[in-house]
Amino acid sequence: MNDETVLSVADLTVTIGTRRGAARAVAGVDWSVRAGETLALVGESGSGKSMSVLAATGLAPRAARVTGDVRLLGTDLAALSAARRRRMRGRHVGFVFQDPMTSLNPVLTVGRQIGEASEVHLGLTRRAARARAIEMLELVGIPSAAERVDAYPHQLSGGMRQRAVIAMALVCEPDLLIADEPTTALDVTTQAQIVELVADLQRRLGTAVVWISHDLGVVAGLADTVAVMYGGRIVEQGAVDAVFAEPAHPYTAALLAARPDPDANVTELVTIPGTPPSPLELPEGCAFWPRCSVRGDSRCERELPPLVPVAAGHQVRTFYPRQTREDR
Amino acid sequence: MTRFVLRRLLQSGIVLLGVTLVVFLLLQLVPGDPVRVALGTRFDPETYEALRSRAGLDQPLPVQYASYVGQALTGDLGVSFRSGRPVTAIVLERLPATLSLAITAVVFALLVAFPLGVLSALRSGSVFDHAARVFSQFGVSVPDFWMGIMGILLFAGVLGWFPPSGYVALTEDPVGWASHVFLPAVTVGLVTASILTRFIRSSVLEVLAEDYVRTAEAKGLPTRVVVVRHVLRNALIPVVTVVAVQLASLLGGVIVIEVLFAWPGVGRLTYDAVQARDYPVLQGAILLVAALFLLVNLLVDLLYARLDPRIRVR
Numbered sequence: 058m059n060d061e062t063v064l065s066v067a068d069l070t071v072t073i074g075t076r077r078g079a080a081r082a083v084a085g086v087d088w089s090v091r092a093g094e095t096l097a098l099v100g101e102s103g104s105g106k107s108m109s110v111l112a113a114t115g116l117a118p119r120a121a122r123v124t125g126d127v128r129l130l131g132t133d134l135a136a137l138s139a140a141r142r143r144r145m146r147g148r149h150v151g152f153v154f155q156d157p158m159t160s161l162n163p164v165l166t167v168g169r170q171i172g173e174a175s176e177v178h179l180g181l182t183r184r185a186a187r188a189r190a191i192e193m194l195e196l197v198g199i200p201s202a203a204e205r206v207d208a209y210p211h212q213l214s215g216g217m218r219q220r221a222v223i224a225m226a227l228v229c230e231p232d233l234l235i236a237d238e239p240t241t242a243l244d245v246t247t248q249a250q251i252v253e254l255v256a257d258l259q260r261r262l263g264t265a266v267v268w269i270s271h272d273l274g275v276v277a278g279l280a281d282t283v284a285v286m287y288g289g290r291i292v293e294q295g296a297v298d299a300v301f302a303e304p305a306h307p308y309t310a311a312l313l314a315a316r317p318d319p320d321a322n323v324t325e326l327v328t329i330p331g332t333p334p335s336p337l338e339l340p341e342g343c344a345f346w347p348r349c350s351v352r353g354d355s356r357c358e359r360e361l362p363p364l365v366p367v368a369a370g371h372q373v374r375t376f377y378p379r380q381t382r383e384d385r
Numbered sequence: 386m387t388r389f390v391l392r393r394l395l396q397s398g399i400v401l402l403g404v405t406l407v408v409f410l411l412l413q414l415v416p417g418d419p420v421r422v423a424l425g426t427r428f429d430p431e432t433y434e435a436l437r438s439r440a441g442l443d444q445p446l447p448v449q450y451a452s453y454v455g456q457a458l459t460g461d462l463g464v465s466f467r468s469g470r471p472v473t474a475i476v477l478e479r480l481p482a483t484l485s486l487a488i489t490a491v492v493f494a495l496l497v498a499f500p501l502g503v504l505s506a507l508r509s510g511s512v513f514d515h516a517a518r519v520f521s522q523f524g525v526s527v528p529d530f531w532m533g534i535m536g537i538l539l540f541a542g543v544l545g546w547f548p549p550s551g552y553v554a555l556t557e558d559p560v561g562w563a564s565h566v567f568l569p570a571v572t573v574g575l576v577t578a579s580i581l582t583r584f585i586r587s588s589v590l591e592v593l594a595e596d597y598v599r600t601a602e603a604k605g606l607p608t609r610v611v612v613v614r615h616v617l618r619n620a621l622i623p624v625v626t627v628v629a630v631q632l633a634s635l636l637g638g639v640i641v642i643e644v645l646f647a648w649p650g651v652g653r654l655t656y657d658a659v660q661a662r663d664y665p666v667l668q669g670a671i672l673l674v675a676a677l678f679l680l681v682n683l684l685v686d687l688l689y690a691r692l693d694p695r696i697r698v699r
Binding site for chain 2: 114116140143144145146147148150152154156159160161162163164165173174177178209211222225
């Protein structure tokens with residue numbers, strides 16, 4: 058393992074007990090992110106991308122059973138007590154969630170919500186935490202921060218709130234920022250501003266970022282590496298340029314083909330037929346097989362393809378990587 | 386804020402006026418002649434007519450109503466048919482008994498329901514949670530008069546710890562008051578506690594599922610801070626309303642309990658006034674209850690504005 062590795066996850070599984078049986082939300086996932094690097098986790102809803110990150114950082118729902126090896130700054134999180142794990146998370150990891158309308162507490166001022174983590178983890182006094190909150194609001198580009206620090210969330214616009222959430226996530230100068238679809242709930246112009254803001258802050262602060270998204274356009278411009286998830290597993294991972302230029306997995310290829318092209322005059326959007334598998338009944342073989350355009354042979358149905366390299370640092374989980382098919 | 390209070394006071398005044406009208410009209414529908422009840426079985430027609438006209442009952446209804454409201458504005462709610470004493474004095478002297486019972490009952494209920502409701506939500510599905518739910522189911526389903534009778538039998542009869550009934554004013558003898566208020570307050574309070582426990586539990590559970598609680602956990606705040614600052618501050622806002630409604634309804638006098646424990650409060654007064662067809666007293670008691678209800682609601686609205694910043698702007 059590299060010394061610079063901020064968070065690494067190995068063989069992570071998350072099983073959630075439900076009334077209808079055990080759901081495997083994450084079925085054995087490995088990824089890691091290094092200082093200053095951005096890893097994008099991409100996939101449809103329910104592919105396990107958010108759950109893998111929440112579980113790794115100890116935020117999985119109570120009903121979830123998590124196994125696997127998770128190391129934050131080289132520390133095995135499973136070996137820590139709950140209280141130390143909590144402190145480690147608060148001090149070294151910042152979170153930005155999807156919807157800034159609901160992820161802020163409505164009865165506390167944004168300043169208080171930004172500052173409270175610095176009181177707990179950096180030992181600041183309440184007064185110092187408030188000053189720090191103003192600093193952070195300025196950092197994320199909120200005008201007249203000294204007044205906005207006493208505003209309640211409902212007094213800010215959606216974009217402002219998400220900026221405040223980012224300020225909150227970065228207040229302890231974390232080594233890792235986890236952004237769980239942070240632009241999904243925002244309008245398009247605000248989305249671009251938030252993406253730009255995170256990219257800019259990352260350059261200035263050198264924070265590692267795990268960016269969870271289903272928006273491939275955002276990922277292409279932002280991430281260094283990408284892991285595409287399907288049915289609780291990584292189906293393809295590698296450097297963003299390589300994966301996007303030469304997607305080896307039929308699913309990745311289909312996702313890229315489904316991107317609306319702003320230049321083309323399309324009347325109909327390309328879709329992937331079928332629906333993702335239920336985590337309650339993951340198939341024995343390849344989870345994407347029922348929807349796959351390649352649809353090799355019955356082997357795909359019976360046997361789980363391993364994650365194999367197709368190029369340096371580029372891995373794919375399929376018996377029929379795209380190049381092979383083209384070679385035939 | 387001042388404008389808000391003034392507007393609410395004006396609204397309350399209009400509601401009170403409506404209450405007087407409804408009560409006045411309802412009493413016209415109640416069978417029974419108050420003058421006959423007041424005079425007993427033997428009386429001569431002159432006395433009957435004299436009392437009738439002295440009470441204004443020979444006037445047309447609109448005139449009776451207008452004069453009642455006019456006098457009520459000056460604090461004069463008429464005189465009791467039975468005792469001849471001013472209604473305002475009769476009603477107000479019953480207020481301390483009812484106030485002290487209602488407040489004690491609500492305090493008791495909160496002391497029970499708050500820890501029970503919060504803990505069973507935080508540990509939902511646990512043995513504690515199930516026990517708390519059985520308790521609140523019991524409290525909601527068992528009639529309070531039955532619990533009162535059982536309480537008297539056990540604590541006053543068998544154990545002899547508390548007097549079975551009666552009232553001592555708090556200002557005269559605090560210890561005596563406490564020993565007398567215990568049984569009725571616990572009886573009433575258990576029902577209230579059951580309702581509140583359920584409500585607090587569901588309110589806390591609802592907030593626990595909110596995104597901002599996950600945000601607070603993501604920040605690595607100690608559990609105590611997450612629960613107190615982020616969960617309870619939000620979960621208790623709706624609870625304030627339920628507590629206030631409970632308190633207001635107890636202020637109306639718990640008739641059965643006050644009769645059972647010989648507690649000389651507004652509920653007991655209402656009961657006696659109905660028995661005696663003492664309309665002025667009944668009207669006065671209902672008016673007092675309505676006024677208290679409105680007052681509590683006004684206080685709740687003010688409290689809400691303090692607790693929830695989203696309300697201040699509206």
